[in-house]
Amino acid sequence: MTFRFIGTEASIEGRKVEKFGAAVELSEESGIAAIRGNSPILPDIEFQACAFTSEELEEYAYPGPRQECSDAFGRKWFAARLALHEVRERLKAGGPLVVTGGE
């Protein structure tokens, strides 16, 4: 399962991740444990919903440029952090990692 990194630097199951938006492949079980354990990763579907452009992910891949980011990126960045919070709270409440759309 693909997760996306939204922090500054991390070692996730021994793999070093530094770039914002970098893909992290984990089993669902490992991903849940990592998110509950405060790793800054989002399920890919949640990350895609934030609608980052490839240009933004390139420009703001590292923490330095993100300190003075565009308003548009700032809004998406906040949305990603908020989505992570909601995923984590959902998991803590015994809910699923990903909520599928309505039927």
Place this chain on the structure above:
Amino acid sequence: MAYPESRLQRGYAQLEMVQATVSTSVSTVTADSGTPFIAGMVGFQIRIDGAFYTIASFTSTTIVVLTTVIGTKNAVAAQVYYWGVIPHAAGVATVVAADCFLSTDLVLKPSRAIAQRPDKTGSYSQPVPGITKRGGTWRMRCTLAGSGSAGTAPDIDPFLVALFGKVATVVGGASVTYALEDGSPSLTLWDFNALAAADQQVAIGCIVTRATIEWGQDFAFIDLSGDAKYVLRSSAFSAEDATAKSGLTAFPTEPSTQTTAGTSVRGYKGTITLDAQTYTTFRSGRIEIAIARELDKAVWNSDYPGPVAGGLRSVSATLTHTDDDSANLLALKNKLLVGTPFDATIAIGATAGNIWTISLNDCIGEPADYGNGQTHRTADLAFSAYPTSATSKNEIALALT
């Protein structure tokens, strides 16, 4: 034979806590998952809506809190802090990769009293002493490292929860704030060495009695320490009693991978505000939180200490400042001289997701000391923080943004 290398030490921290929910029947609290409340758990503290309540009884899945005590609570989140039991499922430790934290020092030390038999023997030789009370101590030092994502707690979150007395308040996407509470959550701390066959350790029922945060150098550091129920070692596992094993049926191996997040905050970046004035001429500083929590050392029929009893808190700070003749600093020094309270905010770090803001209220201290040992005279400020009212618990708070 192989040699365990000090550099290959890894620490893991787990809160001795279960997330739960108050049911609509208003007298029972149900764990959010699993059957975590097990026989042998002692020292339950249950926190509901910011207050702690007494537990009447419990089963594997529910805790009963008297309705007359908690009043009407429907579907409210609760935290159940137990003490002295290693988080486990059917005897198997639940420590995972994401419990890992990085540290410069992690020291777990079991203790046991060696008591000399006091009887006279008719000679000057002394009989072999006996081992009586057991216990343990622990300490940990690491650089301050936020998760790198505002609104996500740092790897050392369990330590900070145990220090401040309750879980943090999280504002999604924005902040994680630790504020004081009179609870005393405890930790299980694991000290694994990468040499799997080497002796491994776990400290159970760890309470935090002292914390210091230092800044001004390349990195900012936090030191934490306290007492533990016991420190169990893998080499002695089979010889230990059930109380020492603390719920385990076997000593676990280290998780095969580790997960940590964040970078170390730069200890010379940030914003220091005293009495509503921001200063850019501070050189270094240190904040100390001491909490007189203690484990009950007089437990009948037990070699081990009992659950934690809370104690008074004290929060103090020392800051070294390049002296100047500004009206603001002169006014601040005068406040220290005459004992007028002021507020302080110390923000360490400048990168989003890794800014540690310490708020101190109603600070009162000693007259400033002048240091003449460097090119410019320094003004050394030392003060303690106090709550804003007799019933408040807000002498210090820590926010990560």
